[in-house]
Amino acid sequence: MSVGHTIISLLGALLMASPVFGQAMNTPEDLAATGFFRDQDTLPGSFRFYQQLPGGEERLWGIGPSHPKIRRSSFKLDAHEDVADFSQQVRCQKCHEPQTKDLHGLRMDISCVQCHRNQPVSGVFQYYSPLNPIRRHAYVCAKCHEGASPSFASYMVHEPNPIASETRSTFPAFYYAVWFMLILAGGVFVFFLPYTVLWWLRDLIAKFKRSAGHA
Amino acid sequence: MPEQRTRLKRFTPVHRLWHLTLMLLFMLLSVTGVAWMFYETQWGRELAGLFGGYQGALEVHKIGGLVLLAALLLHIPYLFYCIDWKKFPGSLLNANSLVFQWEDIKGFFGHIGWVFGLNDLPKYERWGWWAKFDYWAVWWGLTIVGVTGLMLYDPVLTSDYMPGWMLNVALWVHRIEAVLAMGHIFTVHFTVEHWRPGNFPFNAGMFDGTMPLEEARHDHAAWVARLEGEGRLDAALVAPPPVPLRILYFVFGYSIILLGIYLLVFAVTNAALLTLF
Known part of the structure; x- marks a missing residue:
C-alpha cells in the first residue's frame, strides 16, 4: 500500500469513525433501529418511521392504546417475585388464561416463553427485559416479523375485548x-x-x- | 320451429362478466378467509388444508384480494364509459341509472306496504331499490375490506406509515365487514334472487342476461311500459338459451350457491368453538 493511500485511509477513519468513540448509542433513533436497512429507509424523510413520542407510545390524538395502570411487578427482574404460590412447575395458563387466547397463541401455537423468555420471567417494563418497549421490536417481534419497528411493536398481542x-x-x-x-x-x-x-x-x-x- | 321470444334482455355481457369475476373472487376469498378465521377449529384446519395449510390459504387470500381490488379500480373507468356525457349530469338520474333517486325511496316504502298487504306492488323501473342496494353495497363493502386488507397485507410495512396498533383495529373491521358480506350474500341475496317463489329453484338471469317478460311485467312494470312506449320492447326480446347452456348455468350456479351454504352452515355450527375475545 502506498503512503498516499495510508494517509487517506487514516484520514477517512478519523473523519468517519470519530463520533463513535466515547458516545453511547442511546438516541431514540439508535434505540429504535432494527439493525438493517430496508428499501424505504433510504427515502428522504424516512427518519419519521423511527420517531417515537416520549414514553414510546404513539397514541395518535389519544385514540390508541394506553396503559392506565402498570403493575409494580412489570418493572421487576423477576415478575413473579412477590407471587406467594409461584412455582416454575406451574403452567402459565393457570393464572394467565386470557393471555393465551389471542391470535399468536390460538392460531400459531406460540408459547408464552417464546416472547416472555425463560425463567425468571422479567416484567415487560424492567430495564433489561427483552419486552421493554425500547427494544421489544428488535428482540421479540423481529424473531418472526423481519424488520419489525417500534411502531409495529405497538400492535397489541394481548388485545382487549373490543366491545367491553x-x-x-x-x-x-x-x-x-x-x-x-x-x-x-x-x-x-x-x-x-x-x-x-x-x-x-x-x-x-x-x-x-x-x-x-x-x- | 324457433322457440318463442319470451325473455327480456336485462344484463349486458359486460354486466355478466363483472358479476362472474366478482362472484368467483368473492367465493375464493370467502373460503380462504373463513379457513383462516376458523383455523383454531378442526373444520378450519381442514379447509385451510385444501390450500396447503394456513400459509397457502393466506397467500391465496392476499392474491385474490389484490385481483379483486384491481377489478374494482378497473370498474371506475367502466362507469365513466357508461355515463351519457351529452346529457350529463341529468343522465345520472335516468331510468337505467343505478344512482339512488327519489323514486327508489318511494319504491322502498311502497315495497314494505306491498309486503304487508297495504298497497299494490309499485311499478318498478329496470333496477329495483334492492338491486341498487346490492350494487352500492359492493362499493362500500369492498372499500372497507380493501383498505383494511391492504393494511394487513404486510403488517411490518404498514406500521411504518401508521402506528402498529392500527392493525388491531384493521383486523376486526376486516373481519366484521367480511362476515356482513358473506352473511348477506349467503342468506338475503340467494333468497331474493333464487329462492323466492317466482324464481325458485334457480334464476339464471345473471348468466343468460334475461328475465321472463311475464315476470318483468309484474316486477318491473314501469320498465316494460317505457320500452313499449318507446317501441323498443320487441327488439329487447329474445328466445330462451339452448338447453345445454341452461344446464351449464344451473350446475355452475348451484355449485356456487351450495359452496356458500356449506360455508354458512359450518361457520354457524363452529362459531361456538371460536375464541374471539
Missing part, C-alpha cells in the same frame, strides 16, 4: 371502530333477514293469487 366498556378509555379507536362495524352489520341483518322472510311469504301469496286468477 373499559376499552372505550384504554383503546378508543378499537372500541369505536368495532362498535361502528357491529352496528352497521347488525343494522343490515336486523332489517334484511326478517324482511326477506316476509318478502318470500308475500311472493308466495302473490303467486297463488296469480295462478288462481288464470284458472
